[in-house]
Amino acid sequence: MSETAPQKSPTLKTYVGGCHCGAVRFEAEFDLAAPVNRCNCTVCTKMGGTTTSVPPSQFRVTKGESETGEYRVGDSPNYRRFCKHCGVQCYGGGFVEEMGGHFRSINLGCLDGVDVSKLTVQYWDGRYNNWQAGPSPQPFPLRATA
Numbered sequence: 672m673s674e675t676a677p678q679k680s681p682t683l684k685t686y687v688g689g690c691h692c693g694a695v696r697f698e699a700e701f702d703l704a705a706p707v708n709r710c711n712c713t714v715c716t717k718m719g720g721t722t723t724s725v726p727p728s729q730f731r732v733t734k735g736e737s738e739t740g741e742y743r744v745g746d747s748p749n750y751r752r753f754c755k756h757c758g759v760q761c762y763g764g765g766f767v768e769e770m771g772g773h774f775r776s777i778n779l780g781c782l783d784g785v786d787v788s789k790l791t792v793q794y795w796d797g798r799y800n801n802w803q804a805g806p807s808p809q810p811f812p813l814r815a816t817a
C-alpha cells in the first residue's frame with residue numbers, strides 16, 4: 672500500500688466564510704489542494720481577489736442573502752454579489768461553457784481560517800473571454816490596443 676502513488680482524486684472539504692461585517696455568511700465544498708484562480712478581466716483587475724469555482728450544488732448562502740446586492744456587466748450571465756453594508760464581494764456565479772457550465776465563484780479571502788498566501792494560484796485570461804486557453808501558472812498580459 673505505501674508504495675502505490677497517492678490518488679489525485681479531489682478531497683472535498685466544507686469551508687465557511689462571510690463578508691467583513693458579518694451580515695452575509697456562506698459555506699461551500701471544494702479542494703484547496705487544487706490550484707485557485709486569479710483573472711485579468713476588467714472586473715477582477717479592479718477588485719483583485721483569489722477565487723475558486725464550484726458547481727452550484729456545492730455552494731450555499733447560510734445568512735443574509737437579502738443583504739447582498741448584485742453587480743454584472745451588461746447582459747453577462749456572470750455576476751458578483753456583495754454585502755450592502757460593508758461592500759465586500761463574497762461570491763459570484765454564472766455560466767461559462769468552457770469552464771463546465773453553471774458555477775459559483777468564491778472569494779477565498781472571505782473564508783474563515785484560510786491563508787490565501789499558502790495556496791497555489793493559476794491565472795485565467797478572462798479579459799478576452801479566452802477561457803479555452805485554460806489556466807496558466809503565470810498571469811496573462813494585457814494586449815496592446817491600437
Ligand SMILES: [Zn+2]
Nearest residue numbers: 690692754757
Ligand atoms: Zn458585510
